[in-house]
Amino acid sequence: MQKALKGLPPKIRVLFTTDSSWLELNLGQKLDIEIKPQCEDIEAYVRHRIDNAPERKPHLKEAEEDVVETVTSIACKSKIFLLAELHMNLLSKQSTRAEISEALRQLPNHTEEVFEPSVQRLLILENKRDEKSRLTWRWAKHVLTWLVHGRPGLTADQIRDGFAISQSQGGDYKSYRPSIDDLVSSCDGLVAKKSDEQSRILCLVHDSVKDLLFERKVLLPKPTGDMASICLKFFCIPTSDAHEEQPPLLEYAARYWGHHLDLTPREDIGKVEADAMKFLQNSASLERSFFSLHPTKKKSFEGIxxxxxxxxxxxxxxxxxLISESGVDVNMESSNGQTPLxxxxxxxxxxxxxxxxxxxANPNKYDNKQQTPLHEALIKPxxxxxxNIARELVKYGARSxxxxxxxxxxxxxxxxxGPTSIAKILIESQKDLDAEAFDGYSMLRQVYCHGREMLEKRNTEDSNTDGSKPLKRAVERHAQQLIDLLLDRGASLNQPSRDEWTPLKHAILHMYNDPSKIEKLLKRDPRPSDPNLGAGGETPLRLAITTNRPSIVKLLIDHGADQNLVVDDNGSTPLIYAIIKEHRDVVWVLLEAGASVDTKDNQGRTALVHAVMKNDESIAWLLISKGASIEYPVHDYPNLFCWCLAHGKLSLAMLVSQQANVTDAPDAKRERPLHWAAKSGLLEAVRFLLRYGVMIDAKDSEERTPLILATLMEEMRIVDALLKCGAAVDAHDKAGVTALHHAAxxxxxxxxxLLLDWGCDRNLADFHGFNALHHAVNSDDADTEIVRLLAQGGLKREDKARQLQRGAANMGISRSKR
Structure with missing residues (x-):
């Protein structure tokens, strides 16, 4: 309950009333509220006393109005309700109407006048010689002293045991106990029992009695020392029975011996020091004291x-x-391993x-939970x-x-x-602000990461509560103060951890909604964050691209990030990397910032190549509009156009062909797109090229035509497509070998x-004089059916002409394009 009360939000106010000091001790709160009597209440009380007077006292009723007026007036003016009670007590003792009238005239207006006779009677006892009077005086002096100097809530039994111990000289104090009634009556009306009979709490009948007692010097001359001594002696008295009922003084002595010892003036210490040292060096007495104080937590106080x-x-x-006189071990541990520190x-x-x-004292001593004193400073309320405590610990070598x-x-x-104040002290005590405390975490990283964790946790737990925003601001303020302190004291923004973490990367990942925080790191003076840190790997620019933050990419470039710096092991530039990630807005930002469009990665691919490979026409258009070249080889293909054809990306091939004359451009080996399309078996690519009217009979460096190459690769459908579009059926290579020779x-x-059907000349010889039949017969793969076919006749010329015309019509071109 204590924790719950302490943890209530600040707007909630709780009022407790109690006769004991529990609140002050356990909650740290104490507020005395003065209750002032109202005249109406006093009058009602007086009439109640009159109405309930015994029947044998009729004169009180007869004088009711005079009594009510006089008593109420006196009590109201003094603002002391007790006067009404005391006056009614006096009037109730009068036997006649005349006595009541006389008493009304002589009623005192102040409590001092009421209590003075009692005090005077006590002082008379002091000077009497008889034993009874002297004992009564000692009782009264003891009771009044304890009520004035003791803590609130003292019971009659506790006060009685205190007197008994003071008289017992360390023996069995129980035999020195006076009766409760004797103790109370000895005070001659100055002490009263509270209404709760079970608690038997005693108190002065009124606060004004205290001043009168001081003024008349009724109290013991050295009260705090005497009370401390009695409490300490109590614990040193041997207990005969472990099952003995708890002595009344035990709770009070355990709770307040320190209070009374602390209030003992230095000049009176001699009276109590022997008892104090004896108690402080007696482990059994100490444990008894603290066990009674904390009965549910005995384990925590064993061995203190x-x-x-x-x-x-x-x-x-x-x-x-104690340290100087007894040589006590300052690092002595209790049962839970905790030292006095x-x-x-x-x-x-x-x-x-x-x-x-x-x-x-050892500031780095572990307890049983592996907590050092420095940990204690942080986990306590x-x-x-x-x-200041944390500063002292650090000063004497506490290791954070x-x-x-x-x-x-x-x-x-x-x-x-937190708290922030201690975190600052610990940071200020460090020599190497960039050292990693654990697993790649420097202090700066801890601040950034733990601050984010706390905010995320609070956002999850308190998203619907009114207190979440102030708490969030407090967490942010705590983190920012520590970051500023670390940077002001020289912590580096550009010291990557073992896993390449930096504050700038952290900000890009987690603070992208507030670019001003990222800009603050980039503009810090001196030693701003380096936007190019981590070249060849995870640079801040790459991270911004990965997370698709166009505005952050622009911010980084504006503050010096190199948009052409390689960002991975593949040799990718930021532009290539953004295209691979398909982040179009980032690509646009990079191009507007002047990123190089023709830089190649380790595989020789440019940004345009990657865009085409991603089938992203919009990016491809954008790159081409920015001057990207399409003539670079791609893998085994002579250029990007050929790669598009090979991969069936015909719309992109069309786009590329419109930007450059590549559809029929020869490479170093005089090989054109139609050549490799034919030999690669790319039927759709062949048809695409034929529709664009490329040279169907162009020859490569070996003077091979697309038809010859398609025949060599046994690409039947492509041979057919070429023939239908008018390919020269008898074209030969530099050895005079035709497609028919190769096929045979x-x-x-x-x-x-098929070639014979298209009128190929079976008798045409190569430069060595061999015709198709020779090639068929002399081949390791000699085929009797081919030999028989070649020995027979072929198509008539008119049939060939008709098929040629039909094929040209089907492809939408004329033979004039050959």
Whole structure:
């Protein structure tokens, strides 16, 4: 419940009332609200007392109006409700109407006048010689002193045990207990029991009694020292029965011995120091004290030392005394491995942190959860002295890189969760700001990445809550302050981690919605982010292209990014890479920025080649309009046009052919597109070229025509298409060998038949005098059917002419184009 109350949003206000100091101790809040009586309430109370007076007291009823007017007036003017009660008590004791009237005239207007007689009677007891009077005086003095100087909520049993211990001289104090009634009555009406009979809490009848007691010197002369001594002695008294009922004073003594010891003036310390040192060096007494204080957390307090106890109650003076006089081990661990320094940090006690560190406390000591004192400074609730405590720890050698059981170092925890003040101190303590703490994470990277993680987490958890925006702003402010600090102290924006992370790349990936943050890195003075860092690999420009951020690409180029720098192992330029990724808007930005269009990658491909390979006509058009060349070889193809034909990208082939005269352009070997289309078996490419009217009988360096090449590759359909478009059937190569010679030699029966059908001259000899029949007979692949076919007659010339005309008509061209 404590955690829940502390964690309530700041707009929520909670009011608690209690008779004890639980709120002050556990919630750190205390607010006294003065309740002032209203005259109407006082009058109602007086009439109630009159109406409920015994029947044997009729005179009170008879004087009702006088009583109501007088008592109400006095109580209202003094603003003390108690006066009404005290006056009604007095009037109720009067026997006649005359006595009531006389008493009304003499009613005091102030509480001092009411309580003065009681105080005077107590002072008289002080000077009496008889034992009873002196004992009554000691009781009264003890009770009043404890009520004035003690903490709120003291019970009669606790006060009684306090008196008993003060009289027992370390023996069995129970035999010295007076009765509760004797204690209360000894105070002559100055003390009252609260309405809750079960708690048996005592209090002064009114706050004004306290001032009167001080003024008349009724109280013990050295109260805080006496009270501290009694509490400490209580814990050092041996307990005979482990199952004994909890003594009344136990809870109070456990909770407040430190308070009273702290308030003891230095000149009175001699009275209590022996008891204090005895208690602080007695582990059983210490455990008994803290076990009763925290009954559900006994494990956390097993094995504590006196230093732990002094730290808990924030007693630096006594900690110095204990260290110097007893030689206590400042690094002594409790059962959970925590040292006094852990406690001092956790409870936010700066002075004790300093005392312990100056006396060789180890700031890097792990507890059982592998938490160092520096971790404690970060996981505890935020307090005013946290930054100063962290500074002291760092000053005495605390190592922020040590990790706890969850793998968090203090540095990482402070960067991720704050507070910002401690994170700054830890950063300022580092010599190498670019060192990687773990797995490629420098401090700068931790700030960037953890800030983003926290924002994403809050966006997920609190997206529908009113508090999400302020929290988001706080996280952003925390991260930005740490980034500025790191950069101001010399952290590099251009020191890649082992996995090539840089702040600029991080910003491109996660801050693209706010280009101003990216621009801030690029414009930082001095030492801005290098937009070309990582050449040959993942440059910031490549990352922006990969994530398809055209505006970021332009921003990077505007700040010096080289748009022609190779960005991968394939030798791709940013333009080629953008085309491969099919990010058209990025391609446009790069071209407008002047990216080179004809630079080749490691495979010899230009940007235009990649666009065509992606079948992206719009990019291809754009590249051609920017002057991209189409004449570079592509793989085994002489140029881009041929590659388009080979891959069936005829629309792109048409686009390319319209920009340059490539449809019939020979290469170094005099081979034209129709040559390799014919020998590659690309029927649609052949038809495409024939429709464009290329030279059907053009010869390559070996003087081979497309028909000869198609025959050599046994491309029957292409041979047929060429013949139908008027290919010279008897054309020969530089050895005089025709298509028919080749078909006969290679045993291509169907092609031999087709050529003969088209009127090929079977008797035409090559330059060695061999005709088709010779080639057929002498071939390793001699085919008897081909020999028989060649020995027979062929088509008549008129049949050939008719087929030729029909084929030309089918292809939409005339023989004049040969």
């Amino acid at each position: 030392s006196g230093l732990h106890a002094l730290v808990y109650f924030n007693l630096p003076y006594w900690a110095k005394r 852990h406690w001092a940090v956790r409870y936010g006690h700066l002075q004790l942190v300093q005392v312990l560190l100056r006396n060789s 935020v307090a005013n002295e946290d930054a 890189e040590l990790k706890n059981s969850r793998g968090y170092s203090a540095m990482t925890f402070a960067i991720k969760y 030699r290679l045993g291509f029966h169907d092609i031999v038949q």
